[in-house]
Structures are given as structure tokens and as C-alpha cells.
Amino acid sequence: MRQLTVTIPDDFYETFISFFKHIPDVSIDENGENEVPLWQQEIVLERLKNSKPEDYIDAKESLNKLKKKYGL
Known part of the structure; x- marks a missing residue:
């Protein structure tokens, strides 16, 4: 036997x-532990659509702010 991992669109899943x-x-072993719910995906896409480049913060800068704030 062989094992296969497949990623398919949500609307094709039941078929x-x-x-x-x-x-x-x-x-069929359904592994949903890493699955992001559709409602959460929609919220993230909406936020990305409405964001501006000046809203973004560099990851290193963000980590430095957290370290300073919480003494990490």
C-alpha cells in the first residue's frame, strides 16, 4: 500500500x-489539527485588503519592541 497526502479546495471535499x-x-485519516477555520481565513483576507503599507511593522522591530516591553 501507499500513502498519499492531498490538499483540495473546501468546496470539493465532500465529493x-x-x-x-x-x-x-x-x-481516510482526516487531520484537522492544523486547519484554519474558514471564518478566520475570511477575516485575515479582509484585514489584508484594508491595510496600508504604513500599517506593517518589520518582524525584527516588532520582536525588539516586545523584548523591551516585557523584558524578554
Whole structure:
């Protein structure tokens, strides 16, 4: 047997799963632990769409501010 990891669009998921459930000796292990909910994806996309370049902070600068603020 072989193992396969597949990434598919959300709207195709049910069709994909229903097809493979009918194949003998196929096991489906749904790993949702790293899955970001759709509502959260939509919020992030909306924020990105409405943000301006001056709203962004460099990662190193942000870490330095956290270290100073919390003494890390």
C-alpha cells in the first residue's frame, strides 16, 4: 500500500471523500489539527485588503519592541 497526502479546495471535499469511502481497503485519516477555520481565513483576507503599507511593522522591530516591553 501507499500513502498519499492531498490538499483540495473546501468546496470539493465532500465529493472527494465520498468517492474514496467506497474503495475497499482505503482508510481516510482526516487531520484537522492544523486547519484554519474558514471564518478566520475570511477575516485575515479582509484585514489584508484594508491595510496600508504604513500599517506593517518589520518582524525584527516588532520582536525588539516586545523584548523591551516585557523584558524578554
